[in-house]
Amino acid sequence: xxxxxxxxxxxxxxxxxxxxxxxxxxxxxxxxxxxxxxxxxxxxxxxxxxxxxxxxxxxxxxxxxxxxxxxxxxxxxxxxxxxxxxxxxxxxxxxxxxxxxxxxxxxxxxxxxxxxxxxxxxxxxxxxxxxxxxxxxxxxxxxxxxxxxxxxxxxxxxxxxxxxxxxxxxxxxxxxxxxxxxxxxxxxxxxxxxxxxxxxxxxxxxxxxxxxxxxxxxxxxxxxxxxxxxxxxxxxxxxxxxxxxxxxxxxxxxxxxxxxxxxxxxxxxxxxxxxxxxxxxxxxxxxxxxxxx
Amino acid sequence: xxxxxxxxxxxxxxxxxxxxxxxxxxxxxxxxxxxxxxxxxxxxxxxxxxxxxxxxxxxxxxxxxxxxxxxxxxxxxxxxxxxxxxxxxxxxxxxxxxxxxxxxxxxxxxxxxxxxxxxxxxxxxxxxxxxxxxxxxxxxxxxxxxxxxxxxxxxxxxxxxxxxxxxxxxxxxxxxxxxxxxxxxxxxxxxxxxxxxxxxxxxxxxxxxxxxxxxxxxxxxxxxxxxxxxxxxxxxxxxxxxxxx
Numbered sequence: 001x002x003x004x005x006x007x008x009x010x011x012x013x014x015x016x017x018x019x020x021x022x023x024x025x026x027x028x029x030x031x032x033x034x035x036x037x038x039x040x041x042x043x044x045x046x047x048x049x050x051x052x053x054x055x056x057x058x059x060x061x062x063x064x065x066x067x068x069x070x071x072x073x074x075x076x077x078x079x080x081x082x083x084x085x086x087x088x089x090x091x092x093x094x095x096x097x098x099x100x101x102x103x104x105x106x107x108x109x110x111x112x113x114x115x116x117x118x119x120x121x122x123x124x125x126x127x128x129x130x131x132x133x134x135x136x137x138x139x140x141x142x143x144x145x146x147x148x149x150x151x152x153x154x155x156x157x158x159x160x161x162x163x164x165x166x167x168x169x170x171x172x173x174x175x176x177x178x179x180x181x182x183x184x185x186x187x188x189x190x191x192x193x194x195x196x197x198x199x200x201x202x203x204x205x206x207x208x209x210x211x212x213x214x215x216x217x218x219x220x221x222x223x224x225x226x227x228x229x230x231x232x233x234x235x236x237x238x239x240x241x242x243x244x245x246x247x248x249x250x251x252x253x254x255x256x257x258x259x260x261x262x263x264x265x266x267x268x269x270x271x272x273x274x275x276x277x278x279x280x281x282x283x284x285x286x287x288x289x290x291x292x293x
Numbered sequence: 294x295x296x297x298x299x300x301x302x303x304x305x306x307x308x309x310x311x312x313x314x315x316x317x318x319x320x321x322x323x324x325x326x327x328x329x330x331x332x333x334x335x336x337x338x339x340x341x342x343x344x345x346x347x348x349x350x351x352x353x354x355x356x357x358x359x360x361x362x363x364x365x366x367x368x369x370x371x372x373x374x375x376x377x378x379x380x381x382x383x384x385x386x387x388x389x390x391x392x393x394x395x396x397x398x399x400x401x402x403x404x405x406x407x408x409x410x411x412x413x414x415x416x417x418x419x420x421x422x423x424x425x426x427x428x429x430x431x432x433x434x435x436x437x438x439x440x441x442x443x444x445x446x447x448x449x450x451x452x453x454x455x456x457x458x459x460x461x462x463x464x465x466x467x468x469x470x471x472x473x474x475x476x477x478x479x480x481x482x483x484x485x486x487x488x489x490x491x492x493x494x495x496x497x498x499x500x501x502x503x504x505x506x507x508x509x510x511x512x513x514x515x516x517x518x519x520x521x522x523x524x525x526x527x528x529x530x531x532x533x534x535x536x537x538x
Contacts, residue, residue, distance in 0.1 A: 052458065054424040054431040061425075076452045080433045083418035087390060087425035092503030095416045109512070111304075111413050115312045115319060118508040125503075157430070159446070160457035172452075175538065201537065209470070219436070219471065220454050225415065226331075226470055228452075233536035244309065251512065255534045257527070258518075272518045272534075275527045282524050289528035290537065 006072040013037045017137025035139035047152040055154030057084030065089045074128035086126040094127035112225040112248035132231030132252040176203030177232045182210040183239035200291040224249035238279040242267025294348045294403035296339040300355045301329040302364045306412040312509035328364045331408025335468040337475040340372030347440040356381040370478045370486035385502025390422035395497035409467040420467040430460040434469040
């Protein structure tokens with residue numbers, strides 16, 4: 001079975017190394033690999049940034065046609081690139097696979113995590129995976145790197161590029177995530193209380209849809225069915241009621257901590273640790289205790 | 294300019310839906326159905342573009358059984374000029390993309406405005422698949438759309454923030470949450486829209502899906518949580534879990 005790992009960034013390689021079998025090859029779209037992660041060859045495009053997804057799919061189509069499997073780590077970018085590649089290659093396509101059950105059968109969440117579907121596929125299949133379901137590969141050995149020398153197409157379409165994230169870890173991969181909801185009130189308070197806690201623990205910042213919609217937090221921080229899906233060791237939710245859509249994005253967290261004034265909030269029946277308290281007092285106090293541990 | 298807006302009928306995204314005990318499907322008995330929320334946002338944007346003079350006709354289209362007429366009637370009430378319903382059972386994204394490809398060839402729309410994903414399968418595959426099949430440019434996850442002089446400027450959400458792209462028309466744009474707030478349509482409005490044309494047609498292609506769901510299972514239960522009485526107790530409990538480096 002010919003498997004291709006499609007890494008959008010170097011940090012995808014460890015996850016994909018764990019999900020792909022031996023003798024797999026990888027295509028790395030941006031950056032340079034730090035190790036082989038078990039891949040026989042890592043083909044590098046040398047792109048400085050990701051081109052528009054439809055252009056990238058067209059540029060990569062010939063390279064992936066004929067693969068029995070193509071696997072990428074889920075993200076907004078991967079979720080629009082992989083289906084395009086599948087359409088070009090005539091392959092089946094699945095989003096957000098959490099378990100590979102057999103050569104033709106896969107498990108994935110549906111309906112905001114209300115259920116898991118077992119899906120049977122015919123023929124080649126291209127899919128994205130959620131990293132939490134797959135143990136990362138060891139960074140073994142120096143990578144055998146091949147340059148693809150593929151021009152990055154369609155970059156002229158992007159007139160204002162997204163600002164690169166600095167400082168805090170990637171929300172989708174962070175070991176600790178501290179999230180806040182609408183009760184934080186305004187963006188300065190959100191940054192001070194939630195951002196402060198996240199920085200003290202070396203974690204990432206997340207937010208609810210309500211917090212994002214009311215302008216308290218940036219769009220890319222939204223956690224949930226339609227935002228980022230996170231799976232940290234520790235998820236601290238402050239002032240978050242726990243809608244189905246939000247819980248869909250945090251269910252794979254190892255430990256969920258809820259700090260909420262309302263003991264009847266849905267999150268209080270789903271979190272591992274619940275403190276019914278005013279977040280404006282509890283979060284800074286907790287930060288102090290954990291930072292001095 | 295003609296705008297084509299695909300509509301999917303989904304179970305109320307705010308309802309709690311569980312798998313049937315035998316795992317053969319989802320238990321949707323007694324549930325309300327509605328337009329997929331992202332499709333509704335796409336349609337609202339199409340109506341606003343028409344109101345602003347950037348478009349002169351909106352066609353809403355759905356694949357499924359006769360029950361989808363309810364959602365298409367609502368689409369007509371929101372401002373679509375015409376609705377098409379293609380009889381289909383297999384709603385795999387690759388099938389819908391192939392069907393849309395054929396419809397795009399027939400109608401030659403200037404813009405295909407569609408939801409970025411549905412809320413029942415959460416796949417999000419149809420827009421990029423349609424772009425691959427048609428060769429039309431794609432701007433996904435749109436948060437703002439401005440049409441001028443044969444192109445669309447789209448502010449789109451990405452993994453790391455917002456970027457702005459300009460795509461020549463015809464193009465495919467997929468709608469994200471923050472593009473707009475769809476207008477509310479009361480029942481009388483839906484009844485009034487009955488004078489607008491809703492046409493049922495046979496499928497355009499013989500495309501067959503490459504995936505099929507064979508079983509549905511509930512998610513694993515989480516261990517019951519624990520209430521702590523104080524911040525001190527919470528800090529100790531977090532440390533005892535060993536989740537902090």
